[in-house]
Amino acid sequence: MSQMDRERRLTETFVELADTLVTGFDVVDLIHTLAQRCVELTAVDEAGIMLADTSGTLRVIGSSSERIRLLELLEVQSSEGPCFDAFHAGEPVIGDFSDAERWPTVGPEAVRSGFGSVVALPMRLRHEAIGALNLFCNDPAPLPESDVAICRALADVATIGLLQERAVREARVLADQLQSALNTRVVVEQAKGVLAERSGVDVDVAFDVMRVYSRRVNRLLGEVARDVVEGRLSAGEMTS
Numbered sequence: 001m002s003q004m005d006r007e008r009r010l011t012e013t014f015v016e017l018a019d020t021l022v023t024g025f026d027v028v029d030l031i032h033t034l035a036q037r038c039v040e041l042t043a044v045d046e047a048g049i050m051l052a053d054t055s056g057t058l059r060v061i062g063s064s065s066e067r068i069r070l071l072e073l074l075e076v077q078s079s080e081g082p083c084f085d086a087f088h089a090g091e092p093v094i095g096d097f098s099d100a101e102r103w104p105t106v107g108p109e110a111v112r113s114g115f116g117s118v119v120a121l122p123m124r125l126r127h128e129a130i131g132a133l134n135l136f137c138n139d140p141a142p143l144p145e146s147d148v149a150i151c152r153a154l155a156d157v158a159t160i161g162l163l164q165e166r167a168v169r170e171a172r173v174l175a176d177q178l179q180s181a182l183n184t185r186v187v188v189e190q191a192k193g194v195l196a197e198r199s200g201v202d203v204d205v206a207f208d209v210m211r212v213y214s215r216r217v218n219r220l221l222g223e224v225a226r227d228v229v230e231g232r233l234s235a236g237e238m239t240s
Helices: 003-018 027-041 066-078 082-089 106-112 145-169 173-199 203-216 221-229 235-239
Strands: 046-052 058-063 093-096 117-125 128-137
Touching: 003 027, 003 145, 027 046, 027 058, 027 128, 027 145, 027 173, 027 203, 027 221, 046 066, 046 082, 046 173, 058 066, 058 082, 058 128, 058 173, 066 082, 066 106, 066 128, 082 093, 082 117, 082 128, 117 145, 128 145, 173 203, 173 221, 173 235, 203 221, 203 235
Parallel strands: none
Antiparallel strands: 046 058, 046 128, 093 117, 117 128
């Protein structure tokens, strides 16, 4: 990607992440956009995002691929890792996975998955944190500061958008939306498995099929996923 194309794409992404007041605003889709753009526009190899539910517990809500989603789930299960540290401290976390003592459960698994380093950024506005963004790199060398700055800016815009959407409605709307997004994510994961098994493709491809279809027909991703799980929508119908 040329520098000009990158700058244009970056501008488009800022607009996309900030536009949270449109009818049918989809939290899950916005979060996946954030993860994918971090990978597309920087030297980040994979990105994962956790958001806090209504009880303040971090949950996996978005990822750039299936392998990173599984690693993020391990963070949740073990209550350990860069995302947890960044969220609770409210500060960026930079880590080298060769240091096995820092994250004894997550670190070795990250190395086995091919990752060398990570940067975790809290998603917060002033003193209010709603989650964290994990940026994984295959190279153990630190992510360039310029790329960290880009990802941080994207995360900040997404966070402000989410908090602004809550403020426009009422104090608890964002918490309800995030909880709804977490519930929707369960259905989305089920639908990915159903499509993958029926179509003979991997789960990442299955998710892309659903997401492209939901955008094309202007339906929420959760609604499409529920139709897949309940047998009202097939892969053939989505790709025809």
